[in-house]
Amino acid sequence: MGCLSCNAESAVATCDSYNWELLTKKPVKNHGTRPVKILEFDFSVLHSATNGFSARNLLGKGSHGAVYKAKIHRIKAVAAVKRTKQTQSCGDSTADAELEILSRIYHPRLVNLLGYAIDPNQRKLIVVEYMPNGSLYDLLHRSAKPPGWVKRTRFALQVARAVQFLHASNPPIIHRDIKSSNILIDANFSSRLSDFGLSLRGHVGDVKVKCTPPAGTLGYLDPEYLAPGDLSTKSDVFSFGILMLEIITGRNAIDVNFSPPSVVEWAVPAIKQGDFIGICDLRIRPPGDWEALRRMAVLAARCVRSTAAKRPGMTEVVECLKIVHQKMKARAGICINLGSRVGEDCRAIKYEPLDESFEMARNSRTGSRRNGKVSSVSSSQFRRGDQRGKSKSIGTASEIKFLPPDETEDHIISRSVGLRLNKSRSVGFLRARNDRPAHRRTLKSNLLVDLEE
Known part of the structure; x- marks a missing residue:
């Protein structure tokens, strides 16, 4: 049994990590129907829409290329244009991988594909939905007002639903690069999973999956993913567990200013000892529901187990985070309604x-x-x-x-x-x-x- 046995003071959600998926499996909603057709743009259209890929329109830059804000009159919308680099000797690029996957799927919790173009150097450009509120990384680590617990648990639940959708696809899609900087915030202040340049579509035994070398981001990378044959959906679960610890603690996955620098090595021992208060982000008000925090912290610890087989599946993760978010939201509602009268977690409290x-x-x-x-x-x-x-x-x-x-x-x-x-x-x-x-x-x-x- 991969379960938790606690007394009343430390009650946490208990579940059988091995049988949960079979016992509670529900049909995943079919969000795969694409509401818009994927368009092929002329390069000149994107060049004009980004003001010649000017620095003023630059949204971000990474190892795989740069992203620009574009006002495209053809679709009467603002979009993001990803101009990627050739990264692999075989001639494929992250743009090819992203186009292959995003052209086949659609989900409200993903940054979805709108179209593409080919520049004069035969390099592909990807046009995706524009996310105006930056990344989750920015909110957690750069914002003067970090999000509170209700927003944090909502972000975690939304990303979990996106990963669950990918894993439930046929064939499954393994993202391989789940991290806070790849979680973007849309106009409704909801989180979306982005950047499918490293993603693989196929079953574990497929030739492409077996022949693709390990890749990912240091700090989020599954320690069991040492060779192509080690890859599974549980590799994404590990990365998502790191993301949850980041959301709870407010610490980077790797931060050399702390000892130990790894958020896993620091937070998981504290969780095992029941020190849930000690791992909370000190910059924000304490959580309104401590049981919900305990559930989330233990879930994160289970996701980052070094043995992949002992990690929960994303269906279980989603169901657990639903409860966590509902509890946090309900408690926040009580504080809003009764904050001026009574309630220890409300603004009226003076410690x-x-x-x-x-x-x-x-x-x-x-x-x-x-x-x-x-x-x-x-x-x-x-x-x-x-x-x-x-x-x-x-x-x-x-x-x-x-x-x-x-x-x-x-x-x-x-x-x-x-x-x-x-x-x-x-x-x-x-x-x-x-x-x-x-x-x-x-x-x-x-x-x-x-x-x-």
């Missing part, structure tokens, strides 16, 4: 450092705008992990402090938080719930995770 050396409970003090009086209300019964305070009107529930339990016991230390009420006219309860302690120590005995290689 303050607490001295844990003694146990005490202070009365909450409330005041009334109506009569100008200030009264003291005795707080209700308190117990560890379930702290309550009463408020009759506008006021503040003060800190609740508890003596830490004996260090020899398996425990989670709960701190209270200061909560500010706005316009509360009825008696209410302020709770610091068990599922989100401000300070936490989870011992290994509290979490049994089957993440062994």
Whole structure:
């Protein structure tokens, strides 16, 4: 069983990684019908649309060529033109591979093909959909306001659906270069999988697949993919697992400024120990649903197992991320609706450092705008992990402090938080719930995770 056994505090989605695909297999929606015909453009049209491939129209440049923004009057749309280099001795280019694959498929979570052209040097140019909001890499690592957890889980789910579609194609398509810089953001702020220059279409036993040497990006490359015969859809699963760790932590796949530099070597041991808080991106507000974070983190750890056979398939990944995103979205909705009244993950919360050396409970003090009086209300019964305070009107529930339990016991230390009420006219309860302690120590005995290689 490739499953997780946890106590209530560390509950994570449990599933049989070997039988999941057979037990829960559902027909994948057929998005393969192409809404527009692939067009062949004259080179002069693309030359004019990109202002002569000017630097002003340059969107990006990589090892395989450059991408330019193009206003094409023929299709009355803005597109992206990829001008690739000849990279292989046999005369094929990444453009040939991309055209071969993208001309056969269509999916709303892919950057789809619109057309192509041939320049005077007989080099192919690819015309694809224009993505105006940059890449996921830019959002995670270069943006002054990195996306929050709802957007991050939505991006992960959307990319997972794209990869699931590729793997479910007949014959399967293996992307081989899943990474954050190849995830582009469209006008609706949804993620799309791009760059099929390294992709292979065919079954593992096909001659082309067996004869194509390994390729990919350092940090995302499957450690089991050492020879052409080692390639499988699970190689994409590994790369996607790295992407999920990148989304959770905000760290690059490889970052020499950290030790260890590999996000896998740093994050996976922490996940095995149950330190889900320690791997979160510190630049953004903590996740609203810690169970959802645990699900996603453990899923990522399973995807990057060194043994390919132990990794989940993309169908299981999609189903798990659906739950994760729904939980994050639901929790965010609660905060939006109740943020001005109650809720520890909302903007109304004020976190303050607490001295844990003694146990005490202070009365909450409330005041009334109506009569100008200030009264003291005795707080209700308190117990560890379930702290309550009463408020009759506008006021503040003060800190609740508890003596830490004996260090020899398996425990989670709960701190209270200061909560500010706005316009509360009825008696209410302020709770610091068990599922989100401000300070936490989870011992290994509290979490049994089957993440062994």
